[in-house]
Amino acid sequence: MKQFDYVLLAYGASFLILGWAAWLIIQRDRKLRHLLDKLKKGN
């Protein structure tokens, strides 16, 4: 592996982890807000 390949691997893996975490956090937030809206409309 060349030096620059290690750099690309580090940045790629970092943004994959951070992006995946952000996606999970946003999805959970959306799901909970949707559930609360549904309950509010039901009442």
Next chain:
Amino acid sequence: MSFIFDHRPKQLISLIGQHVWWLAISSLILLAIGLGLSFWGSPADYQQGDTVRIMYIHVPCSWGAMATYFLMALISVWGFIKQLPLAHVIVKAMAPIGFCLCLVSLMTGSIWGKPTWGAWWVWDARLTSMLVLGLLYLAYTLLTHNGTSQNYKIAGFIVILGSVNLPIIKWSVDWWHTLHQPASIMRFAKSAIHWQMLIPLFVMAAGLACLSITLFLIRLRSELNYNRLIAQQIRGII
């Protein structure tokens, strides 16, 4: 800190909704500029070559992981003293973000170690103490996942006790002979890094800080909404 505690959960949720967008956009802009500067706006190191560019993601993530844990410990102490349940909700919202930053720090450090030291991992004092930080984050997250108030108390104590690890991480490179390089930015003497490398480092740090705050606010809103949902369910049963 009292700024957050002065608000009721409903007020806090609407406040988060107002501010999360501009924070998210700022973090994306800062990270884009930071990435550009890291790859094209900074020179390669005379010894390490291009691999030094890993520093621009590795160092801000390490700072972030340690700063998040420090804040978690501080808020836990505040929560125990003032008997504030919201403090535990805030700490719970922070933990996974700190864990991700710690994971990225460990992983990028490992990738940087291979071309520099010739090994993916060494049981060096700095690396081991950072791994302990990751395990502390993991322990807290597992304990508070669908946890009872008793679990929150135990997890809070773990966070406070685990904060002993923070000075060990910071000064491990001075206290022991390690492969990891000594401090070159956060030190009492003048920084040992050239400004051409410091600028992308601080832009990336600002971008990651903005991203962490954005994700923390979204997590906090989720936790507050989750508690509202549980409270509504309990009311429905009663």
